Amino acid sequence: MDPRGNGYDIYDLFDLGEFDQQGAISTKWGSRMELEELMRHAHHLGIGVIWDAVLNHKAGAEYPEQFNAVAVDPKQRNKEISKPLEIHGWTGFDFPGRGERYSSMKYHWQHFSGVDWDDKGKKQQIYKILGPNKDWASDVSDENGNYDYLMFADLDHSHPDVQEDLLHWGTWITKSLSLSGMRLDAAKHFSTRFQKAFVEHVRENANPNFIVLGEYWTGNVSAIHDYLEKVNHQTMAYDVPLLIKFSELSHTRNPDLRGIFDGTLVQTKPDNAVTFVANHDTQVGQMLETPVASSFKLLAYALILLRKGGQPCIFYGDVYGIRANVQDPMTRACDGKLPILSQARKRYAYGEQEDYFDQANCIGFVRHGNAYHPGLACVLSSGGPSKKRMFIGRQYASTEWTDILGYHSASVLIDKRGYGNFPVKAMSVSVWVSAVAVEQDNLQQDFNVNIYDY
Template sequence: MFPFLSCFSGSRRRERKCLLEKEENAKYLDRYPSWDGPENSLILQAFEWHMPSDKRHWNRLKRVLSEWQAIGVDHIWIPPGCKGMDPNGNGYDVYDLFDLGEFEQKGSVSTKWGNRIELEEMIRQAKSLGVNVIWDAVLNHKAGADYPEEFPAVAVDPRERTKEISKPFEIQGWTGFDFSNRRDQYSCMKYHWQHFSGVDWDQKREKNAIYKIAGPNKNWAPDVSNENGNYDFLMFADLDHSNPEVRNDLLHWGSWIAESLSLSGMRLDAAKHISTRFQKAFVEHVRDQVNPKFFVIGEYWTGNLYDIHEYLEKLDYQALAYDVPLLRKFSSISHSAKSDLRGIFEGTLVQSRPDHAVTFVANHDTQPGQMLETPVACSFKLLAYSLILLRKGGNPCVFFGDLYGIRANVEEPMKPACDGKLPILMQARKNYAYGEQENYFDQPNCIGFVRHGNAKHAGLVCLISNGDPNNKRMFIGRQHAGTQWKDILGYHRTSVVIDKRGYGNFPVNATCVGVWVDSAAVGKDGLPGTLDLNIYGY
């Protein structure tokens, strides 16, 4: 496990402990090279599940990019912009990977998000601001076939997919894809039943089940999650990544879209359902053909840390993964009165592989009503975001629905999270969260840490309570003696003065966070204004 830094105030014993832990960290990172990314990089997931189906989202993003860049966002994760079977769908029901809102297919030219011209204009605007774009790639399945085909299949037990519960028989599945209105532009590949592993609908009998396609060299991919025996099949028509034609078409698509849109990276949707050998080949291909620094985030959704490590190993650590164990910790602790905060990072990816962990508090799959709903109590979100945005380690991702609220197409609208202070935390990461980190994880319900800053950044103090009001004496450094530190979140009006030994006594309110910065640095950098919450356009 990656050693968890826990240096407390004291004299030589504290310094010796820090030194030993740094040596252990160095040994670890020698064994597992760190991910090459910019310091304090910040991802914003630039959508939520219930965004309006107004085909104006690319224009919406273009309008707010400068605001996001100003508060520290340098990567935006955008939704699947390929044509789905439903023109109002979010794109995870992917029909044609090569149609980015350019062809009249499935009843529309545009996708739910807009057309290709608007997409390209938005990305050009992002690039001009130094904001990179992460594409959400749906490579597990296809949906909305143009016609059904007959082929042999066997029904399998949905709870144990390796168990066949029928003999081979002829079914009729929706597996014929012609993309006729695209007229072979960008790719001449047509998809038929041979290109898939399984389907979930037999049109002949009008019956829903999981059918594994039968025939020579037909089976579930062996290098996927072993949930349900084998978790290759997820939904719709499941692509067979061992088929050479499928493999070549998807590799071609990867380099085509990365180059056409000047993408910096991709999120691989449903990664635990896709052959890891194929995923590794996909990353290597795009890096070789387009961009050697192209990066990938695998959506390998599991709370089992061992399984996430195994996934990353199979990809030779050429990808990042979501820290689902940490999210589940946030959710559990947030709903338990005064849970012990000291072990909040134990058993998480950010503790064991910080450079390969994408840390988050919510996303489109975990928001209310979704299949992977993992609720973090509203009162705890400020605490959770402080822990992922202001500490060393991890690649934090902020959720659109937390930044702006969720107001469209829901029965119970949600206000912006963190009492509206999430933009301040984001800009605090950009301006102050640098340098060595000293942890004060010494009380069950009140923890804190100091970022000591560097030559360009002043550093900060963060104090977190999930219980009663509290305070903590924390070491800032003798060079700061006499300076006044301000709570930039605005919960305390009185400054903390650093004493001659370099210590300050910092307070925090009940179930709250205090983020303290040298007043001189705040005067120099300023604080963000409020975001335009009218991003929805109504």
């Protein structure tokens, strides 16, 4: 709706910065031509692009329309608090700048289930639209009684015209931009039946390997399980319970790390879990504020990047900084070590995993590698400096292992039984790899490349 907006106040899904609408042609992020150039460059580098899809609502209608509605209790949306009213809601979408290119669908009040503004009475209130087959979707989060309504003009995903248009859009944009997947914004606010149908449709008609991440934001792991069941495990979901643990432990003195994965999605549904430490919504002052203290971020990232299970997601702001001058190293998380952890995941985080979660303030794990990758040993401290004795394998007897994070200059010698005593500094992480493997990979040279120049 707003040319300066981030895209969550969505107006026209088919306008990628191509048409003169809402006061501008380009979006905040640029024109369609620039978007297509970005896609070509990403694909050239072997990078798949995931689209952030806002399918829950629309904003910025051209004109209000008259219809009947009933006011509901914002804390209990199934509870009506007024008699049926005639209201004027902003639900008329004609897309005059685009016309009928890509889609002839025009949106009107029948295509929505709720609004939060009556332009006739000049009153802000959540209104449920009345009409044939009209109600809140039943297959959404039960928070606030029913959490179908989130903001703006809430789409009715049970309406056949809405379904047809959104399914068409999903195929169109995936093919047009050669997308690898989508993040479904506000997944707990719109029909899981439609989400399942949407994913299946795009996979069948555009990309059989389409990746879908559902932003189902809740710390209740059972609720996430229920969501995944309803979409027949066609999507992944963000491991919010793990993020909450990271946040809570990071603000605790000498936190006990032994149960850090208890009750998390990556523990119970590892193939469907997207693990993360921060994103745009978790920052202080944002809607889903769940900050992880800077002193704990290296530990958190090591746990999601180097272990089995889950699909890790790194926050851009943690790699490059989130202030105006992103070249300022002080704004980067983890002492700038995130690129090294990412490379360690790519090169060494393979094979069976053996955990050493036997001390409250010092845990460790070993990835034993495979035929093509030598594996690694990782030690984490949430207290003072410590050591962890861990089994690497008899085949590594008498070999030296190096801390690729650079916090320890001395190497660790593996004994004849295949064990090593791996140190870690206070409130820190050490990642140990065979010195021979590091030398063969020219790893230190790779790690010294300044990725911030790209």
